[in-house]
Amino acid sequence: MVTIATIAFCLGGFLLAGAAIFLLLHIGTHLEVRTLRQVRPAPIASWDRGRVAAEARTEYGPAGPQIGPVSGEDCVWYHVRLTREPSRRSSDDSHDLLLDVASPGWPAIADPSGRVSVDPRKLGGSLRTDPSAVEAIRIYFRSAAPVPLPAIVPPDIVAGLKKHESLELTEVRMSRGVPVFALGRATGKGLVPSFFTTRTRDQALAVRIDDIGLGRGMIVWFALIGLALSGGSMLVLLTTA
Secondary structure, three states: OHHHHHHHHHHHHHHHHHHHHHHHHHHHHHHHHHHHHHOOOOOHHHOOOEEEEEEEEEEOEOOEOEEOOOOOOEEOEEEEEEEEEOOOOOOOOOOEEEEEEEOOOOOEEEEOOEEEEEOOOOOOOOOEOOOOOOEEEEEEEEOOEOOOOOOOOOHHHHHOOOOOOEEEEEEEEEOOOOEEEEEEEEOOOOEEEEEEEOOOHHHHHHHHHHHHHHHHHHHHHHHHHHHHHHHHHHHHHHHHO
């Protein structure tokens, strides 16, 4: 009985911790909904400094048309990384970064009123990009299973690859003419986005409102079941002590 009560107490604790995590996510989603409601899309030409939003299309930036080095596709921006696993430098690292190359200029978005450059540094990362406006292609290479590699990969890296090592070549790129909803801060250099998605503003807002309802239910159920398990098992442990 004591063993079962102990397991139930631990499980209840895990559920309560899960409820706390869902609560934090819930608060974050509420903040996103408030931001989406407060900042409405406006013509790019009317923007001033500060928080802005637009429904526009991706367009070539100041550097003009780009060609993805891995895909060979026309695009407005690209970012290429080449990694080698396992790391030769340290057992604490999972891989070595051998190549990190981006297109020479920022991409842009445009609407009938004008265009603005977009800071691309978060476009392939943690930015709110659901679904993303970028496309990714990955190539895996091993000496035992060689595949054709583009010219951007230095031949000496391939020649020096050991049998137990592998290469991963990744290209993230953004095509021209993709409809996007962008929200962020307008600066002297361009837009620093916090939202950048192929959804419209209304669609992005609707998804988050649905998430709020789902999150609320998860918080309630995790908390109630966690309290019941923790409280009941604690009572059993105290009475059997």
